[in-house]
Amino acid sequence: MIAETTDKLGTVLVIDDERGPRESLRMVLKYDYDMFLAERVDAGIQLLREQEPDLVIMDIRMPEKSGIEGLQEIREINPNVSIVMLTGYGDLETAQQAIRFGANDYLQKPFDIDEIQAVVKKYVERSKLHSRKRQAQEELNKMTQSLSREVGKTNKLTSLGAASSELVRDLRNPLTIIRGYLDLLNYELKEKQESTSEEMSEYLDQIETNVERCAELVESWRSLGRFDFSQLQRLNLPKLVSDCFRDAAAHSEISFSVQVEGPEDQYEMLGERLQVKRAFQNLIDNAVEALDQQCSPVIVVVFSMTNNDIDVKVKDNGCGVDPQKIRWIFEPFDTAATIEKGAGLGLFITKKVIEEHRGSLQFESRVGEGSVVTVKVPQAHTALGYFSSPESLVQA
Numbered sequence: 001m002i003a004e005t006t007d008k009l010g011t012v013l014v015i016d017d018e019r020g021p022r023e024s025l026r027m028v029l030k031y032d033y034d035m036f037l038a039e040r041v042d043a044g045i046q047l048l049r050e051q052e053p054d055l056v057i058m059d060i061r062m063p064e065k066s067g068i069e070g071l072q073e074i075r076e077i078n079p080n081v082s083i084v085m086l087t088g089y090g091d092l093e094t095a096q097q098a099i100r101f102g103a104n105d106y107l108q109k110p111f112d113i114d115e116i117q118a119v120v121k122k123y124v125e126r127s128k129l130h131s132r133k134r135q136a137q138e139e140l141n142k143m144t145q146s147l148s149r150e151v152g153k154t155n156k157l158t159s160l161g162a163a164s165s166e167l168v169r170d171l172r173n174p175l176t177i178i179r180g181y182l183d184l185l186n187y188e189l190k191e192k193q194e195s196t197s198e199e200m201s202e203y204l205d206q207i208e209t210n211v212e213r214c215a216e217l218v219e220s221w222r223s224l225g226r227f228d229f230s231q232l233q234r235l236n237l238p239k240l241v242s243d244c245f246r247d248a249a250a251h252s253e254i255s256f257s258v259q260v261e262g263p264e265d266q267y268e269m270l271g272e273r274l275q276v277k278r279a280f281q282n283l284i285d286n287a288v289e290a291l292d293q294q295c296s297p298v299i300v301v302v303f304s305m306t307n308n309d310i311d312v313k314v315k316d317n318g319c320g321v322d323p324q325k326i327r328w329i330f331e332p333f334d335t336a337a338t339i340e341k342g343a344g345l346g347l348f349i350t351k352k353v354i355e356e357h358r359g360s361l362q363f364e365s366r367v368g369e370g371s372v373v374t375v376k377v378p379q380a381h382t383a384l385g386y387f388s389s390p391e392s393l394v395q396a
Helices: 019-029 041-051 067-077 092-100 113-151 160-191 198-223 237-249 273-290 345-356 380-386
Strands: 002-004 011-015 034-038 055-059 082-087 105-108 232-236 255-260 268-272 298-306 309-316 360-366 370-378
Touching: 011 019, 011 041, 011 113, 019 034, 019 113, 034 041, 041 055, 041 067, 055 067, 055 113, 067 082, 067 092, 082 092, 082 113, 092 105, 105 113, 113 198, 232 237, 232 273, 237 255, 237 273, 237 298, 237 309, 268 273, 268 370, 268 380, 273 298, 273 309, 273 345, 273 370, 345 360, 370 380
Parallel strands: 011 034, 011 055, 055 082, 082 105, 255 298
Antiparallel strands: 002 034, 232 268, 298 309, 309 370, 360 370
16 A cells, blocks of 8 residues: 655545556656555555545456445445546446446556546546535535524524524525525536536635625624624725625626725724624625616715724615605614615614724615715724723723
């Protein structure tokens, strides 16, 4: 049994009782892949459990236990690992049988070097795609369980119904994106296994990005109301707002612009990134929801300075809010059904987060003309005085 491990493109396990083919494969592939070699099926199964290879290359005819028997055992242990069978002259029927038992492909001995390199690259990438998909699904399952636990803890903010509604609203968009890309990925993996497409990689990138966003949202809900002094960091607000719009644009195509008066580096605040991103994401999402797609929708975010404070104005030309209902806009109740689009528990949370960071929030709106939300927060160097010690923090 021989093992060579370095940081390479993937891991390949070769199971073959003949030393010649084993060593030939090792020599051809060792520069690009971590190689593990075994001369019997049982030894190979042990390596499979220990090393979790991306690809198994296994001879069909071996003493003690055949490659077909080994194939069946491997599929019980790992249904997704790629398996390529090696066959000798006259073993075509057995190779076809191996395909029926779950092998992905087969190669005839003696093999061509270019062919084996192409086949290994193809099936290592296939296994990695399966692995990334599985990890994304596992993360989603963990977040679902965490979310279920957290819903029971949100009564301190408002009623359970209101909190649940806002949680669903926050997670709906990224989860919709994830579900769509998982459907596309499943189609690619089931219908087009003969090639690894760039689209599959792109789908997984989108899935992983939105899984990360869901994780941040869950963590944001967990920490709301528990200001963590140790998590304070300098935040570049123009960049953070651009990230918020990028997330919003993933499920809506809205014209958007950011206007910065002065150098961007002066628009830095001190804060908890998860919570501040949560607050501005609410403002951007609310503005998007308020827009009418038929009326040249546009959102403008303007950054400016007033003394040592950063002013951020988020303007939209959407439906606006009835003046009689503006006074309820920051109330911690699920009023989304009784006021126009874009308002609800989200603004209550946004206001709370901004005030925890020694800032203020104002809301102006006219029906049919749109809304303007103005956020005022201290610059980072000014905020250092407010947050110089945990004792200086005052509950908003």
